[in-house]
Amino acid sequence: MTLPRLVVEKATKRFGGLIALDGVSLHVDPGQRLGLIGPNGAGKTTLLSLIAGETDADEGDVLFEGASLQHVPAYQRARRGIARTYQRLEVFPEMTVMEHLLVAQSAHRGSVGFFRDLLGRGKPTAEELGRAEAVLQRLDLASQSGVVVGTLSLGSCRLVELARALVTSPLVLLADEPSSGLDSFESQEIAALLVDLSVSDGLSVVLVEHDMAMVKAVSQKVVVLDLGSVIADGSFDEVMAVERVRSAYLGVQS
Amino acid sequence: MNEFLSYALPGIPYGCTFALVAIGLVLTYRATGVFNFAFGAQAYVAALLYAVLTKHQVARGLAGVLVIVVISPLCGVLFDRLVFSRIASANVAAKTIAALGLMVGLPALAAIAFGPQTFNAPPSLLFNVNNVVFHVVGTPINGEQLSTVLMTLVVLVLLILLLRYTTLGLSMRAAVESPRMLRLQGVASGRVTASAWALSSALAGLAGILLAPRYGQVSIDNYTVLLVGAIAAAAVAGLSSMGVATAVSIFMGVLIGVSTGYAPSGSVWTTGVAAAVPFLTLMIVLALDPRMRRLEVSDDPLAAVDPPPVPLLPPPRSVLLDRSLKTLGVAVLIAAIASVMTWVPSTWVFALTTGLALSMVFLSITLMTGAAGQVSLCQATFAGVGAFTAGQLATNRGMPIIVGALIGAFVAAVAGVLAALPALRLRGLALSLSTLTIALLADALVFPTSYIGGPPNGLTVPRPTLGSISFATESTRPFFLLVVLFIAGAGFLVRRLMRGISGRGLEASKQSPLAAEGLGYNPTKGRLSMFALSAALAGVGGALYGSLLQVVGPADFTYESSLLFVVIVVTVGSRTVAGAIEAGVVFAVLTQIGTYLPNRAAPTSIVALAFAVGAFRYATHPEGILEEGRRWSTQQIDRMLGRVRRVEEHNSIEVNA
Numbered sequence: 001m002t003l004p005r006l007v008v009e010k011a012t013k014r015f016g017g018l019i020a021l022d023g024v025s026l027h028v029d030p031g032q033r034l035g036l037i038g039p040n041g042a043g044k045t046t047l048l049s050l051i052a053g054e055t056d057a058d059e060g061d062v063l064f065e066g067a068s069l070q071h072v073p074a075y076q077r078a079r080r081g082i083a084r085t086y087q088r089l090e091v092f093p094e095m096t097v098m099e100h101l102l103v104a105q106s107a108h109r110g111s112v113g114f115f116r117d118l119l120g121r122g123k124p125t126a127e128e129l130g131r132a133e134a135v136l137q138r139l140d141l142a143s144q145s146g147v148v149v150g151t152l153s154l155g156s157c158r159l160v161e162l163a164r165a166l167v168t169s170p171l172v173l174l175a176d177e178p179s180s181g182l183d184s185f186e187s188q189e190i191a192a193l194l195v196d197l198s199v200s201d202g203l204s205v206v207l208v209e210h211d212m213a214m215v216k217a218v219s220q221k222v223v224v225l226d227l228g229s230v231i232a233d234g235s236f237d238e239v240m241a242v243e244r245v246r247s248a249y250l251g252v253q254s
Numbered sequence: 255m256n257e258f259l260s261y262a263l264p265g266i267p268y269g270c271t272f273a274l275v276a277i278g279l280v281l282t283y284r285a286t287g288v289f290n291f292a293f294g295a296q297a298y299v300a301a302l303l304y305a306v307l308t309k310h311q312v313a314r315g316l317a318g319v320l321v322i323v324v325i326s327p328l329c330g331v332l333f334d335r336l337v338f339s340r341i342a343s344a345n346v347a348a349k350t351i352a353a354l355g356l357m358v359g360l361p362a363l364a365a366i367a368f369g370p371q372t373f374n375a376p377p378s379l380l381f382n383v384n385n386v387v388f389h390v391v392g393t394p395i396n397g398e399q400l401s402t403v404l405m406t407l408v409v410l411v412l413l414i415l416l417l418r419y420t421t422l423g424l425s426m427r428a429a430v431e432s433p434r435m436l437r438l439q440g441v442a443s444g445r446v447t448a449s450a451w452a453l454s455s456a457l458a459g460l461a462g463i464l465l466a467p468r469y470g471q472v473s474i475d476n477y478t479v480l481l482v483g484a485i486a487a488a489a490v491a492g493l494s495s496m497g498v499a500t501a502v503s504i505f506m507g508v509l510i511g512v513s514t515g516y517a518p519s520g521s522v523w524t525t526g527v528a529a530a531v532p533f534l535t536l537m538i539v540l541a542l543d544p545r546m547r548r549l550e551v552s553d554d555p556l557a558a559v560d561p562p563p564v565p566l567l568p569p570p571r572s573v574l575l576d577r578s579l580k581t582l583g584v585a586v587l588i589a590a591i592a593s594v595m596t597w598v599p600s601t602w603v604f605a606l607t608t609g610l611a612l613s614m615v616f617l618s619i620t621l622m623t624g625a626a627g628q629v630s631l632c633q634a635t636f637a638g639v640g641a642f643t644a645g646q647l648a649t650n651r652g653m654p655i656i657v658g659a660l661i662g663a664f665v666a667a668v669a670g671v672l673a674a675l676p677a678l679r680l681r682g683l684a685l686s687l688s689t690l691t692i693a694l695l696a697d698a699l700v701f702p703t704s705y706i707g708g709p710p711n712g713l714t715v716p717r718p719t720l721g722s723i724s725f726a727t728e729s730t731r732p733f734f735l736l737v738v739l740f741i742a743g744a745g746f747l748v749r750r751l752m753r754g755i756s757g758r759g760l761e762a763s764k765q766s767p768l769a770a771e772g773l774g775y776n777p778t779k780g781r782l783s784m785f786a787l788s789a790a791l792a793g794v795g796g797a798l799y800g801s802l803l804q805v806v807g808p809a810d811f812t813y814e815s816s817l818l819f820v821v822i823v824v825t826v827g828s829r830t831v832a833g834a835i836e837a838g839v840v841f842a843v844l845t846q847i848g849t850y851l852p853n854r855a856a857p858t859s860i861v862a863l864a865f866a867v868g869a870f871r872y873a874t875h876p877e878g879i880l881e882e883g884r885r886w887s888t889q890q891i892d893r894m895l896g897r898v899r900r901v902e903e904h905n906s907i908e909v910n911a
Contacts (some may be wrong), residue, residue: 001754053771090769092762103762106755107774113755118747122754151319164773 005030005204008036008049011060013228014044020046023060023229028172031202033194033221035209035236039248042225045087049176049205052084055076064172069247071101079110081171085161085178093150097141097160098136100149101132101167108168127223137165147195154181160188166197172204173197179211191217224248260393260861261515262789263507267399269469269507270406272532276478276483276491276499277406278454283493285450287430288338288349289683291354291690293484294477296455297462299364300326305376305472306368318379322459325831330455334448341873343433346682348873350629351824358814358821359866361474365859380405381525398467405464410500417496417824418451422532427449478813478907482529483507484692485687488538493547506531516736529698536691541676548685563881577892595731602846604802607734608844610741611802614795616834617741617748618788618825624819624828625752626784627764628688631816632673632693633792638811639666640793641800642706651710655718659797663790670789681767693813701808730802737798744791745831752831753785760784813883818862825868827878836880841865 004027008125021043028034037043049055053074061067069077092100094167102124106113116122136142139159144152149160153158159183165173175194179187191214197203209215215222216236224232224239226248239245275293282290288832290296300321307317333356341348380401388395417423417746425446428436433443462477464510464672471474474808481504484499491498513527594603615637622630643665644658676686709715717725717733725733751757763780764769771777800806822841827833848857868879 029592054768054772072770073776075774075776078772080743084772086398086769086772090766090767090772092769094765095761099758103758103770107762107770110774110776113759114751117756120750122750122756159770164769168773229509 002030004028004056004063005032005065006050007063008047008204009046009061011031011050011057011062011064013043013050019228021050021057022227024228025060026223026230026233028204029172030204031198033156033198033205033207033218033220035207035215036221037209037212037215037222037226037239038225038231041227043226043228044055046175047225048084048176048206048208050080050176051077051172051253066129075107075110079108081168081170082174083165083170084111084174085165085176086156087176087180089154089157089161091149091160091164093158094148096146097136097152097163098145100160101135101166102128104164104167105131108246122253132167139163139166145195150166155183155186158182158192159186169201172206174206174208176208177210178207179209184213187211187214188217190214194218256393258512258517259542261512262391263390263472263511264399264510266329266504267402267507268511269483269504270402270500271465271480271485271494271781272487272506273406273500273503274402274409274457274464275480276487276503277410277413277496277563278457279484279488280491280493280496280499280596281417281457282450282454283488284417284430285426285454285712286334286338286447287343287685288353289493290355290356290454291350291481291686292360293454293458293461294481295360295474296326296329296359296458297465298472298477299360300459301466301472301477302368302373305373308376309373314377314379314536318463318526321463322456326455326459327452330451330453331433331448331454331459334451334716337870338451339444339447342429343430347629348876349625350683350686351820351869351872354629354631354817355821355866355869355872358817358862358869362856362859362862365856366863369854370855372602374470374630375467375469375471376463376823378461390774392483395605402468403463405460406500409460412497413496422446422449425612436810456725458582460475479529479692479698482691483532485691486532486539489536489539489543489546489687492543501534506535513597524665526699529695533691533695534884537676537688540680540684540688546551546680549819575888579888591735594734599637600729600731605842605846606839607730607737607802608799608845609838609840610734610737610835611795611799611838612819612841613835614798615746615792615819616795616837617744617831618790618792618795619820619823620750620828620831621752621788621791621835623824624830625757625760625764626835627760628681629689629820630785630788631686631690631820632696632811633788633819634796634811634815635693636666636673636789637705637791637796637799637815638808639669639789640796641715641806641811642708642713642796643793645708645713645800645806646705648716649714653717653802655797656720658792659801662797663793666793666796667790670785671782671786673789678778678781690813690816693816696807697812701811707808710807712805713800715797715804717801717804733802737802740798741835744794745835748791749831805869818865821862822865823878824872824876825865825879827881829877829881833878833880840880891906 008024008026010023010025011021012019012023024043026034036047038044048124050057053069053072064077064080064082065230088142092103095103095173104123105128106124113122133142133145136145139162141156141159141163144156160177162175162178173194178190182190193220194205194207198205205218207218209216220237221233222236223230223241224242224245229249232245234243265413275297279290280292282293283685303325304317304321308314317344337352338349341352378398378401381395417427425436425441429443429446429450433447436443436446456899465476465480466472482813483503485505487499487502490502510528510531517527594606615633618633619630619635622628622633638661639657643662644655647653648655648660673689677685680688718736719725723732725736759770759775759780762773763775763777767777796811800810801811823834823837826837826840841861844861845858848861851857
């Protein structure tokens with residue numbers, strides 16, 4: 001039996017009186033694709049921030065490859081292989097697309113660039129460039145490699161964030177609404193890519209998404225959050241059949 | 255008990271002097287979104303105008319009304335229209351730098367207008383200063399104290415009522431959150447912000463005039479001292495509650511009054527505590543209060559509607575032009591150095607050497623502000639640490655000055671790390687506040703001690719000797735060459751850093767701190783190493799500068815120098831190593847030209863004013879004047895040459911072999 005790659009154990013997060021997450025547990029195996037859905041304010045993004053280390057849980061724990069991530073700062077989680085994209089775009093507007101991927105790689109390596117820079121060895125290596133180009137190729141961004149990201153459209157920026165997250169070959173990808181700003185064709189391509197990566201490279205995916213077609217196409221398992229609690233989990237069709245999911249999420253009156 | 259009261263009661267009006275400024279800071283921040291570093295400067299200028307008017311026999315009531323109700327608000331509206339309304343609400347660095355420009359520019363303008371003459375304290379607007387109005391348990395309360403307390407409370411109540419219960423107050427608060435949203439609601443947000451500036455400037459005028467009779471002469475220093483306490487109180491109040499700011503101010507005033515009262519008279523404690531209390535308060539708040547970390551977060555729901563900042567691409571040049579310009583540049587540089595070594599008059603050699611030594615300090619600002627996007631206001635303090643360390647080691651331990659300078663750089667780096675510790679998780683405004691406080695603390699407590707800043711007549715920092723070569727000759731020429739070597743070496747290294755992994759990391763953390771950490775950048779290590787390196791550069795620069803002057807003192811490395819340095823570098827160009835060196839040279843040349851003007855014209859103030867005005871352009875041209883000019887001229891020449899082949903600089907990335 002393989003160790004689950006990522007485990008969230010009874011995570012609780014409060015913001016003042018508001019309980020954003022109330023004892024949420026879930027686990028993701030290597031190569032597994034998990035869809036995380038729920039209405040606005042359900043706690044999906046909070047859960048991703050908690051896994052990525054941007055906020056700390058008030059109670060509960062996150063385990064990565066069997067080890068607790070308590071008191072592990074965000075940057076170290078990133079180096080261990082947790083990558084994420086953001087719901088509210090977080091690109092570097094004055095950098096080119098290629099620079100995004102180079103920055104990601106040097107940050108991930110975590111080595112002190114200082115002395116390498118002073119010795120004049122701070123330029124990207126051929127290997128880093130090669131890896132960046134391969135990812136760009138895969139996301140159809142190769143032609144925009146030299147374009148400054150601040151001038152790109154919202155959809156392209158999403159792709160740049162995804163490329164930046166994937167270039168370091170992470171073990172887990174936390175994708176926060178990657179389809180918003182994309183057209184349905186582009187969404188399908190991203191969905192196909194995520195499936196591809198999980199099969200070929202064993203990438204685990206946690207996908208937060210409102211586009212149900214994409215959730216269905218990507219997720220092997222779906223967890224439904226409402227008001228900070230898990231109200232259902234199972235395959236896409238299974239959770240969609242649950243009464244409570246339909247009323248809480250889809251607003252369908254029973 | 256009576257003894258306690260006799261110390262505590264005078265602390266209340268003393269605290270109220272902080273409170274007036276603190277209320278002003280909170281008001282401006284809440285009503286305009288700008289942390290107005292220049293509030294003290296505005297108050298000073300108002301007090302000066304009032305002093306001038308009353309000196310020319312204008313009735314004090316009329317003079318007061320004129321300054322508070324007419325001139326100050328008009329100036330406020332001007333600042334808004336000409337400077338602050340042109341800055342996007344999310345651009346915190348630009349707002350900070352514009353306010354710094356005002357802080358440097360206003361006293362400079364006053365010095366130009368009124369020349370070197372000093373003005374004695376003007377008469378009090380309300381009660382006679384020295385009349386004892388009544389006694390509280392045996393402690394006399396004079397007119398000045400009474401009017402300070404009364405006016406503070408009146409102002410506080412009126413402003414709270416205004417912000418809470420009037421439509422204008424509501425609009426002001428909304429305009430800070432999102433001017434665009436306010437406009438969409440049908441409110442002329444520009445007018446709202448302008449009236450907020452008018453109001454806060456009127457308050458600055460009132461504070462200036464009210465506080466002026468406390469001091470013997472009208473001097474900017476008195477208002478700066480108030481600023482530290484006011485910043486601390488405003489920070490404790492989270493820059494949002496004027497009531498809390500007032501309460502904290504009064505508490506600090508009483509604390510200072512009581513602790514100096516019980517301290518043995520004449521001890522360091524009596525002078526130190528007045529500076530240390532606000533400093534410690536501010537440091538604790540900055541380090542512990544989570545609100546200080548969120549000052550940067552823009553709440554504007556329509557922020558995304560703003561177009562992204564125009565990316566600063568390297569100017570596209572044809573290969574031919576690129577090569578010929580570079581060759582020309584090198585030729586000019588060699589010719590310039592050769593000229594300085596031979597025929598340039600010695601006063602100019604001295605001036606240019608000064609400029610280059612300062613370039614080293616400026617380079618530290620390039621790293622901090624240009625590369626990392628943080629506005630540090632204590633770079634001159636780091637320079638001072640370097641200079642004093644080198645001087646003390648050379649004078650008292652007989653150490654060679656070059657070794658002393660390197661140790662000075664190391665000590666400055668340690669100081670940099672210490673300065674960074676409370677600011678580890680701070681960005682933008684909060685970081686500027688903490689560094690400004692560090693600079694003011696060093697000015698007040700650290701540098702004036704003789705074992706650091708040297709004896710009152712100055713600390714000797716000798717010129718270096720290398721083997722048989724002495725740089726201590728009458729001529730500055732050999733020393734000039736030495737400084738050129740130093741700056742070339744430092745510039746080369748900084749350039750490598752900025753173009754390498756470190757530079758990319760700083761750039762990433764500047765543009766999206768969240769994403770940078772999410773990719774694996776360690777923000778703490780990044781912050782500490784940047785402060786250390788930047789302080790070390792400033793330290794070497796300070797030591798070189800000191801060695802050039804040969805005698806230095808605390809007055810050479812004040813917070814005012816720090817402000818001026820930032821303003822200079824930002825105006826000339828903070829993004830490149832060349833920008834820092836050019837900034838030093840331009841500053842030196844302008845200052846030297848100024849020496850040919852009569853003293854009456856206040857030449858140093860003219861230079862300061864020029865750079866201060868230049869800093870207002872930071873919002874639209876963060877790359878600085880020289881870079882901007884270079885881009886423009888390249889385009890013009892390129893056009894004339896008929897656009898030959900382009901160098902696609904940003905498309906071709908060099909690879910390590």
